Amino acid sequence: MTLQTRTPVPDFFDRQKVDQIYRVSYQVRAAEACTWAQKHDITAASRDRFRICLLLIDVQNTFCLPEFELFVGGRSGRGAVEDNQRLSQFIYENLGSLTAIVPTLDTHTAAQIFHPLFWVDADGNAPTPMTMINHEEVVAGHWRVNPEMAAYTAASDLQKFALHYTQRLTADGKYPLTIWPYHSMLGGIGHALVSTIEEACFFHSIARNSPTRYEIKGGNPLTENYSVLSPEVLEDDAGSAIAAKNTAFTDELLTYDAIVVAGQAKSHCVAWSVDDLLSEITQRDPALAQKVYLLEDCTSPVVVPDVVDFTDAADAAYQRFAEAGMHRVTTQTPLADWPGIQL
Numbered sequence: 001m002t003l004q005t006r007t008p009v010p011d012f013f014d015r016q017k018v019d020q021i022y023r024v025s026y027q028v029r030a031a032e033a034c035t036w037a038q039k040h041d042i043t044a045a046s047r048d049r050f051r052i053c054l055l056l057i058d059v060q061n062t063f064c065l066p067e068f069e070l071f072v073g074g075r076s077g078r079g080a081v082e083d084n085q086r087l088s089q090f091i092y093e094n095l096g097s098l099t100a101i102v103p104t105l106d107t108h109t110a111a112q113i114f115h116p117l118f119w120v121d122a123d124g125n126a127p128t129p130m131t132m133i134n135h136e137e138v139v140a141g142h143w144r145v146n147p148e149m150a151a152y153t154a155a156s157d158l159q160k161f162a163l164h165y166t167q168r169l170t171a172d173g174k175y176p177l178t179i180w181p182y183h184s185m186l187g188g189i190g191h192a193l194v195s196t197i198e199e200a201c202f203f204h205s206i207a208r209n210s211p212t213r214y215e216i217k218g219g220n221p222l223t224e225n226y227s228v229l230s231p232e233v234l235e236d237d238a239g240s241a242i243a244a245k246n247t248a249f250t251d252e253l254l255t256y257d258a259i260v261v262a263g264q265a266k267s268h269c270v271a272w273s274v275d276d277l278l279s280e281i282t283q284r285d286p287a288l289a290q291k292v293y294l295l296e297d298c299t300s301p302v303v304v305p306d307v308v309d310f311t312d313a314a315d316a317a318y319q320r321f322a323e324a325g326m327h328r329v330t331t332q333t334p335l336a337d338w339p340g341i342q343l
Contacts, residue, residue: 006093006094006334006335006336007036007040007042007092007093007094007095007096008040008092008093009089009092009093010032010036010092010203012029012032013088013089013092013196013199013200014196015085015088015089017195017196018081018084018085018088018194018196019064019065019066019081020195021061021065021189021192021195022195023195024195024198024199024202026202029199029202029203029206030202030206032203033202033203033204033206033207034206034207036095036203036207037206037207037208040095040096041096042095042096042207042208043096043208044208044209044210045098045099045100045208045209045210046209046210048099050257050258050341050342050343051099051100051255051256051257051258052097052098052099052100052256052257052258052259052260052341053098053099053100053101053102053253053256053258053259053260054091054098054100054101054102054260054262055102055104055253055259055260055261055262055263055273056087056101056102056103056104056197056201056262056263057104057228057261057262057263057264057269057270057273057299058104058105058106058184058263058264058265058269058270059084059087059103059193059194059197059262059263059264060105060106060184060190060191060192060193060194060264061189061190061191061192061193061194062106062183062184062185062190062191063080063106063183063184063264063265064080064081064083064084064194064264065080065081065194066078066081068183068190069180069181069182069183069190070180070181070183072264072265072300072301072302073300073303074300074301074303074311075301075303075309075311076300077305079300079301079303080264080300082300083262083264083297083298083299083300084194084196084197084298086297086298086331087197087200087262087295087298087331088196088197088199088200089331090262090295090298090331091197091200091201091203091204092200092203094335095203095204095207095208096207096208097335097343098204098208098260099208099210099256100210100213100256101201101204101205101210101212101213102212102213102214102215102253103193103197103201103212103214103215104214104215104216104217104228104263104269104273105184105191105193105214105215105216105217106183106184106191106217106218106225106269107184107186107191107216107217107218107219108182108183108184108185108186108218108219109185109186109219109221110182110185111149111152111153111221112218112220112221113162113165113177113221113222113223113224114177114178114179114180114224115179115180115182116128116129116179116182117146117149118145118146118149118221119133119143119144119145119146119179120143120144120145120146121142121143121144122141122142122144126146127143127179128179129179129180129181130178130179130180130181130307131178131179132175132176132177132178132179133166133176133177133178133179134166134170134176134177135163135166135167135169135170138162138163138166139163143162144159144162145158145159145161145162149221152221153221153222154222154242155222155236155242160237161222161236161237163237164236164237165177165222165223165233168233169232169233172232174232177224178224184218186219215228215246215249217246220242220243222236222242222243223242223243225243226268226269226272226273227269227272227273227275227276228246228249228269228273229245229246229249229250229273229276229277229280230245230246230276231243231244245276250276250277250280253277254280254281254284254288254291256291257291257342258291258292258293258340258341259277259291259292259293260293260295260329261273261274261292261293261294261295261299262295262298262299263298263299264299264300265299265300265301265302265310265314266296266299266300266301266310266314266318267301267302267310267311267313267314267317268302268310270299271314271317271318274292274294274317274321274326275317275321277292278292278321278324278326281324282324286324286325287325289321289324289325289326290325290326290327290340291340292321292325292326292327293326293327293329293338293341294318294321294322294326294327294328294329295329295330295331296318296328296329296330297330297331297332298331301313301314327339327340
């Protein structure tokens with residue numbers, strides 16, 4: 001079988017609605033998708049001989065809409081919005097070539113180690129969002145765990161665990177613990193996929209008989225979870241497991257002939273996920289890196305004007321990924337012309 005080349009973009013797609021929240025008309029879109037598949041000879045994904053997975057990292061309202069908590073603006077100030085305009089179009093144009101679409105969903109509650117509720121200072125005040133808590137500050141007592149959180153975790157001694165956790169981050173060369181604004185709250189609007197992306201995923205699932213495969217991450221109260229493949233810290237101070245690598249998902253991804261990666265943010269959850277994937281690939285077979293395609297014009301780094309700019313760090317990470325064999329690509333080049341893609 002030969003995979004489909006570019007298909008037209010459906011008339012209902014409106015690039016100007018990418019930064020809006022709206023209800024997807026599922027029954028209408030389902031009927032349109034069936035008609036669209038017949039019109040453009042789009043077959044069921046199960047028939048694909050060259051299987052392509054589109055991995056969408058955290059394309060959620062909380063990161064992608066300007067009025068939400070952790071909007072990823074990039075240097076343009078409109079980064080995630082512009083990314084999703086291109087990403088939506090990419091999905092429609094390659095509807096017959098994408099075997100599966102796999103969105104990850106950053107998923108949190110209030111009582112997690114990176115949210116203000118979890119910590120108090122010497123006066124009992126919670127940290128403000130974007131506070132960095134390092135090991136020395138926990139040792140000095142400047143920050144301690146809110147004692148009311150004990151009932152919501154499995155740790156027997158939360159303060160002892162906090163000392164271990166912050167020390168572990170430093171020892172592993174990771175960022176200090178960041179206190180983020182409450183975001184991606186389970187059950188909230190911010191947790192949902194961006195409407196235009198959800199619509200495109202649903203349309204693809206019907207047209208290709210390939211249900212969208214969602215991967216949940218980030219619900220463990222005792223650790224950050226930037227990467228979909230592994231939490232930041234896996235063990236407590238006694239060496240007992242508090243979390244585990246998502247080996248089953250890694251195994252699933254590597255069954256595909258090509259893995260296309262997009263989403264937010266390039267400097268954080270995307271970079272961490274790709275880095276963990278590369279680590280697994282290096283252990284198994286370095287040649288597998290050639291399966292991975294980094295869709296660079298559909299991802300942006302964290303940039304807070306006059307505060308922090310992770311653009312250079314994100315680009316350096318992508319360069320390292322490319323040197324390991326992964327491909328840096330954009331939507332400007334047709335999928336059929338990407339190296340190694342067999343359409």
